[in-house]
Amino acid sequence: DTAVSQTPKYLVTQMGNDKSIKCEQNLGHDTMYWYKQDSKKFLKIMFSYNNKELIINETVPNRFSPKSPDKAHLNLHINSLELGDSAVYFCASSQGPNQPQHFGDGTRLSIL
């Protein structure tokens, strides 16, 4: 069983479109995260939710909106996609803040 699963694995779309990435974890963790990894492999946190409440919200354009319907899911919706949004987006989860995080395999977003 995959502990942290993201869908889709690849996402190719045009500028201006709206898209969503889904994340689910079956580890029973309370905390979930979204990261962006740029072309130079630098990883930066975007959001973190603990028990469905937002606890970390980095400087991210408000075109990005996370949604946590329950503790096991944290989805990422992106409006009006731009070229600079091309990256790999990783979802992760942990038992709580400051605990080791388990990562999904990433969603590779390419904007044409």
Added chain:
Amino acid sequence: AQSVTQLDSHVSVSEGTPVLLRCNYSSSYSPSLFWYVQHPNKGLQLLLKYTSAATLVKGINGFEAEFKKSETSFHLTKPSAHMSDAAEYFCVVSNAGGTSYGKLTFGQGTILTVHP
């Protein structure tokens, strides 16, 4: 504030020789420190963690790291490299307190190449 510096962007070793990946950190609070490994087209996998217990931490696949507060370092080592160790390695710091509680800050990554 917290930050991580991985001192080498690339490290190349021969199979069977020791591995040393260097990491320095800064943190305003007692940090938790982690090493993660990323294989191509994969997510990150936890190798080991330091959370203020023993300063020498043993991880998976024969890796270990030593926390040295006086040097603000957390270098990753392995006595004998294996071809399967070829990947990118990230040193990570997490604060135990303050407004950035739970936020992971990643180093720039070190690509490890292992030659036969």
